[in-house]
Amino acid sequence: MKRPANGSAIQIRPAEPADLGQVIAIDAEVTGLEKTDYWYEVFHRYGAARTRQRLFLVAEVAGSVEGFVVGEVRDWEFGSPPCGWVFGIDVRPGSRLGGVGTRLLEALCDGFRHAGVDTVRTLVARENGLVLSFFRSQGMMAAGVIALEKSLE
Amino acid sequence: MKLQKGTSLALYSTLEFAANPGRSVSAAEIAAKYGVSIHHLSKVLAELARAGLLDSVRGVGGGYRFSGNAKRVTLMDVIELFEPVGEPPGEAPHNEVEAAFSEVLSEIDETARATFRSITIETMLKLIERRRRGGEETASRPALEMEGK
Numbered sequence: 001m002k003r004p005a006n007g008s009a010i011q012i013r014p015a016e017p018a019d020l021g022q023v024i025a026i027d028a029e030v031t032g033l034e035k036t037d038y039w040y041e042v043f044h045r046y047g048a049a050r051t052r053q054r055l056f057l058v059a060e061v062a063g064s065v066e067g068f069v070v071g072e073v074r075d076w077e078f079g080s081p082p083c084g085w086v087f088g089i090d091v092r093p094g095s096r097l098g099g100v101g102t103r104l105l106e107a108l109c110d111g112f113r114h115a116g117v118d119t120v121r122t123l124v125a126r127e128n129g130l131v132l133s134f135f136r137s138q139g140m141m142a143a144g145v146i147a148l149e150k151s152l153e
Numbered sequence: 154m155k156l157q158k159g160t161s162l163a164l165y166s167t168l169e170f171a172a173n174p175g176r177s178v179s180a181a182e183i184a185a186k187y188g189v190s191i192h193h194l195s196k197v198l199a200e201l202a203r204a205g206l207l208d209s210v211r212g213v214g215g216g217y218r219f220s221g222n223a224k225r226v227t228l229m230d231v232i233e234l235f236e237p238v239g240e241p242p243g244e245a246p247h248n249e250v251e252a253a254f255s256e257v258l259s260e261i262d263e264t265a266r267a268t269f270r271s272i273t274i275e276t277m278l279k280l281i282e283r284r285r286r287g288g289e290e291t292a293s294r295p296a297l298e299m300e301g302k
Contacts, residue, residue, distance in 0.1 A: 097224075126266075126267035132267065132270070133276070139280075142268070
């Protein structure tokens with residue numbers, strides 16, 4: 001089992017209701033916003049109602065949740081054949097560079113493969129260099145799609 | 154997108170050195186591999202050394218050695234030493250046509266900058282290794298286009 005820098009083993013497992021407090025805390029530490037309702041809703045859709053196509057995984061190290069990932073297989077989304085989408089991934093800042101994010105993404109990709117898809121995709125803000133670099137380091141390249149938006153004001 | 158010849162050389166050289174951490178590589182070795190003059194390459198390597206990415210090694214078997222952090226140094230860090238990437242035009246657009254084109258070009262520049270910023274030297278080495286394993290590397294010539302300055 002791969003171990004982070006502090007030597008403890010990383011265990012990847014489905015999120016449980018008891019993990020939500022730590023998930024919310026990690027997200028708040030990373031983004032500066034505490035989104036309690038949002039994460040309960042995400043858990044309701046991806047954790048509690050878990051299917052082969054919806055995954056909400058956490059990385060546990062020495063009894064503490066150090067990271068999480070949320071993803072889903074979507075069929076014909078934006079006209080593309082079924083593929084896995086990574087909606088969110090976060091690692092506690094103090095646990096980075098220890099392989100936690102890599103293990104989470106690998107586990108999610110294994111889940112996607114098990115669901116029968118061979119492509120994984122995500123969206124990242126151009127300004128989010130840290131997360132962009134992480135996905136690049138995992139071998140992800142620019143997809144053949146362009147994200148577009150328009151102000152409605 | 155095209156990079157200037159010196160910029161491309163700087164990127165190839167950085168990758169050559171980073172792929173052989175701890176080993177001193179001579180300018181002649183890299184110049185021969187990429188078919189460029191030692192004179193031109195020496196200027197590029199001196200700039201990389203000034204930026205702290207290379208250490209100069211003197212004596213027999215001398216040359217340069219990678220001294221950066223491959224996990225932290227990005228393609229943008231190297232490119233910016235040699236040329237601006239998508240800098241806004243010096244003068245303001247004269248009319249709405251120029252302004253609209255400028256907006257589209259800015260969009261492309263933003264994407265280019267984000268891409269260069271997100272790819273570290275280590276990630277690039279993994280990409281090269283993957284291509285090598287996949288047998289997609291057809292020649293020792295660099296894949297990026299080089300444009301004379």
